Amino acid sequence: MKLALRHRSIRTKLGLVAMVPCVVGLLCTTLLLVEREARRDQRSHRESLQVLARIIASNSTAAVAFGDRDTAREILRALAGRGDVLSARLEAEGGELFADYSREPANRPLSSIRAATGVAVDGDVLIVTEPVAEGGRRFGTLQMRASRAELRRARTRTLLIAGAAMLASLGVAFALAWRIQRLISGPILELAATTKRVRQEEDFSLRAPRHGDDEIGFLIDSFNAMLDRVEGRERELAETNRELATTQERFELAVRGTDDGLWDWNASSRTAWYSDRFKSLLGHVPEAEVRVLEDPAAFVHPDDLAVVVQAVDSHRTAGQAFDIEARLHRAGGGYSWMRIRGMAAADSQSALRIAGSIQDVTRRKLAEHERERLLRAVEEKNRELEQIIYVTSHDLRSPLVNIQGFSKELQLTCEEIVELAKAGDGARIEEVIARDLPEILGFIQGSASKMERLLAGLLKLSRLGRAALDVRPLDMNALVGSVLAEFGYAAKGAGVELVADPDLPPCWGDEVQVNQVFSNLVSNAIKYRAPDRASRVRISGVRIGAHSAYCVEDNGLGIAPLHQEKVFEVFHRLDPVASEGEGLGLTIVRKSLERQGGTIAVESEVGVGSRFIVTMPAFDPARILDLVGGTAT
C-alpha cells in the first residue's frame, strides 16, 4: 500500500492529503455529534419523563390522600397524550394498587412496584418511579414505563441525516480539494510533462509554462533557466560540432588529396594510430593491424632500424627534425622505401606524442640507385677509358719509340753507308747492308706489327660493346666440348690434358661470345702452364640459385695476389716479355660476361694453379628481372 502509493501521481497524493483528514474529521465529528445528540435525547427523554412523573404524582396526591380512585385514573389517563408512555401504576402507601393506566388495554397486568424511587432502564423500557407525597407526607408511589424505541428511531434518523450531510459535504470538499490540488499539481504535472518531452524529443527549446509566484513557480523558473543554459550549450556544441565537421572534412580532403600516409604516435603509452593510406602504402587493408612504431624491428628493414630509432630519439630529446628515409616491410613481402616525417605535438614538451606522414619514395629511391649505378658505371668507364688511354699511349709508345729509335739507327746506318761509299769501302757497305739494315728493319717492322695488333685489339674491345647479343639457352656440355676439341691439337702439343665434367648445367647467353669466353680461358690455361709438371685443365659446373657457375681450373703458374684483380684490366699481362698476345683477353671476357648478366672472378695461388669462376644466368635474364620483382635492392 505504502509502496503502491509512492508511485501514484502527485495529483492522487494531494487529493489524499486533502481528503483523508477531511473524511476522518468529518466522521469523528459526525459520530461525536450523533452520539451527543443521542445522549442529550436520552437525557431529555428521561428528564421529561421524570418531570411528567412528578407532575402526575403531584397531581395525584390529593386523589390518593382522599382515596379518589376515579380522579386518580383520570389523571393517569392524561398520559395518553404521551405516545411513549406504555403504562403507569399508582400505588397507595403499603403497595395496594390505587389506579393504573395502560396504553394498550390488552397489556399484561402491571406488576407491583419494586424499584426504588428514580429511573431505571429495563431493556427498551425506561421505568420512572416517583413518590406521591405532599408536605413531607407520602401517600403512595407512581411508576411509569416508557418506551425508548422512539429514541432509538430518532437516533437512527439522526445518523442517516448526518451520514447524508457528511457525504454531501465530502462531495463538496472533494470538489474543492480537486480544484485546489490542481493549483499545486497542475504546474508540477506540466513541468513533469515538459521534462519528459525534453528528454524524449531532446528539444531544449521547450519551456514549462509558469503559473504562480510560489515555490513551484520558482522551480519552473529554475528549470527554464537551466533549459536556457542547456539550449545555449547545445547551440554552442552544435556550432562547435559544425566547425569540427568542417575541419574534419577539410582534413579528410587533405588526407585524401595527399599520397602520404599519416601516423600519430603516443610515446608514453607506446600506441599509435595509422591512416588507411598509411596501411595501403604498406600493402595492408585498412582493417589490418600495423605496428610499425610499436614494434619497429618487425616492420623496419634491419639496415634502417638504427636510423629510425635514432631519428625518433634525437627528435624527442634534441628537437632535431624528424625527416628520414627508411625501408618498411610490405604486406606481400619485400620492402618499400618511405620518407618518414614527424613532429612532436606542440603542447607536449617531452614530445610524448609525435605525428607525421610517410611517403612512398621507392621509385625515386630506385631511380637514385639506378643513377648511382649508372654513375658508377660511367666512372668505371671513364676510369677504364683513362686506363685504356694511358695504357694505349704507353703501350703504343714503346713500339713507336722503337720505330723512332730504329729509324734514327737506320738513318745513321744510311749515313754510315754514304760515308763508306764516299770512302769506297765496298766490303764494309756490303756488310752493313747485309747485316745491320735487315736487323733494323726487322725491329721497325716488329714494332709496327705490334702496334697493329694493339690497335686491332682495341678495335675488338670497342666493337664488343656494340655487337648485338643473341641470347638463348645454351647446352654447355656441347659448347664446352667443341671448345676443348678446338684446342685439342694445341694442348696435345703442349702436353696439357683437357677435361670437362659431364652434366654441366645449361645457361642463357650468346653462343658465340660464351664460346669466346671459354676459348680465352682455356687458351690462357694452356699458355700459362707450369713447364715443370704435367698440366691439366678441368672445366666443371654447378647450378647456384638463378645462376649457373662454371669453373675453369688449371695447375699452371698461378697469379700473385697483387695481380689477381688486375688481370681483367686492359693490356695487363703477367709477363709482357714471356707471353705473346695483346693483353686484352680477360678484359674482353669480363666485358662480354657482364653484358650477358654474367660475372667472372679468379682464385689463384702462385705455383699451384688458377681457378676462373664464370657465372651465367640460368634463366632468361629478361624474365629473371620479372621474378625478382620489386626487390630492387
Next chain:
Amino acid sequence: MKAALLFNLALFVEWPASGQTSSPFVIGILGEDPFGAVLEEIVADERVRGRPIEIERSHEVADLLTSDILFVAPSEARGLEGILAALSGRPILSVGELPGFCELGGMVELGLERGRVGVELNLAEAERSGLSFDSRLLRVARLAETATSPESARPGAKP
C-alpha cells in the same frame, strides 16, 4: 380513617398567617372526640409546613379559637350554627361530619359517599376567612352550593 383525612386536609389548605412557623399547628377537637388515640398516632412526628402539631380538645368553641383546624364532632350538632357563626371570619378551617355542615357555613364536610369518604368544600366561607384550598383538593372534592358563594364551581370540579 377520618382522622387521617383530617390531617391530610392540613396539607392542601393554606392559611393566611402561615408565617408564624414557630408556633405549633393546632388541631382542635370540639365536642366528643370520635378519634381517640388514633389521631394522636397519626400526627405523631408529623409537621405541617415545619410546624409541630398539637391537638387540643374542648367542648367550648371559645377555647379552640387559636386552632388552625377545628373538627366539629357530631356531638355538637345542636349548637352547630352558633359554633360556625363564632368561627366565621376567622382563619380556622372548620371540618365537620354532619350532613349539611357546609350549607350551614362550615368549610369542609367529610362524609361517606358511595361507600367511601367524600369531601365537600365551602369555597365562599373559606375565602371569607382568608383560607384557600389547593386546586388538587378541589379536584377530588365536591363544592357546596351556597347562596353566599359568589364563585361558581370549577369546570373540572366533580359533579
